[in-house]
Amino acid sequence: MADKRCGCTGIRCCLLCENRPKEIAAAKPSIQEEIWTYCAICRKAWSEFDPEQGMDHCSSHNGKYIEFNGITIIKDFVSLPEECCIITEIDKMPWKSSQSGRRKQDFGPKVNFKKQKLKTGTFSGLPPLSESIVPRMNAVEPLKSFHPVEQCHLEYVPERGSAIDPHFDDRWLWGERLVTLNLLSDSFLHFHYTQENDEAIRPKVRVPMPRRSLIVVSGDARYRWMHSIPRNAITSRRVAITYRELSEEFREGGKRYELGDMVLGIARTYQGQVVE
Structure with a gap:
């Protein structure tokens, strides 16, 4: 019988299954990268930035910096009591094992x-817990026109070696803004530059995700950089609530507007159950 302790398939593996046969679990060769760390206050990524001093702007930056566009971090988006209530509601719902040591809960249309x-x-809407979160998002400047139609909860824990490989989120269905509410622990979202160049070393930018903060990824960060979360960025249980909006093709004026409008109408019922 197959080992059902995790949801890993293909080359992906977690701590529970990393001793599988090498032809299945072997990791892809890594590209040498130069690490930069993003500062949410000056909106630049610095070559010398000590995260041990906190998730905020350090008293002084040293070394070189690069421009890094497309990140908005809204600290303390929810309070500690609100975070506790949200996690309680999430843990009442069934979790499903996912890739690379994660567990997930999906609320959204079925997509190929x-x-x-x-x-x-099978889509019954966003879950009730988002009925108060979405209007609060719409009250902040970068998200005034943000209308999520898909919601995903991802759980990361160090015991399973939870991580997510570098990837781009889909562009056909999902729109420009990717929004994540980061709960239970601080972490870092890593961005990997994908443009071909003559440099032997490619830049990688670490973006801090403070506990209870809202992180918005758009523009260059969305379309020019792949993003990931490595194992070493997870030090204790982390739950991420990620919201996605529709692309222009499914919005007013787009060729699939009627379908998009129907999906948005379902999402706004806030009666959603976890999609199996």
Whole structure:
């Protein structure tokens, strides 16, 4: 019988299954990267930035910096009591094992990204806990027109070696802004530059995700840089609530507007159950 302790398949592995046969669990060769750390106050990424001094702007930056656009961090988006209530509601719902030591809960339409097909049959809306969160997001400047139609909860724990590989989120269905509410622990979101160049070393930018903060990824950070969360960025249990909006193709004026409008209408019922 297959080992069901985790949800890893293919080359992905967690601490529970990393001793699988090498042809399955072997990691992809890594590219040499030069690490920069993003400062949410000056909105630049610095070559010398000590995260041990805190998740905020250090008293002084040293070394070189690069411009890094497309990140908004809203600290203390929810309070400690609110965080406790949200986690309590999340843990009442069933978790499903996912790739690389994560667990997940999905609320959204069923999608075949390869064939670009969207089905709404099992989608019952965003969960009730978001009925108060979404209007609060719409009250901040970068998210005034943000209308999420998909919500995903991801749990990361160090005991399983939870991580997520560098990737781009889909562009056919999902719009420009990716929004994450980071709960239970501080962490870092890593961005990997993908443009071909003559440099032997490519830049990697670490973006701090303070506990209870809201992180918005858009623009260059969304479309020019892949993002990931490595194992060493997870020091204790972390739960991320990620919201996605529709792309222009599914919004007013787009060729699939009617379908997009229907999906948005379902999302706004806030009666959603976890999609199996």
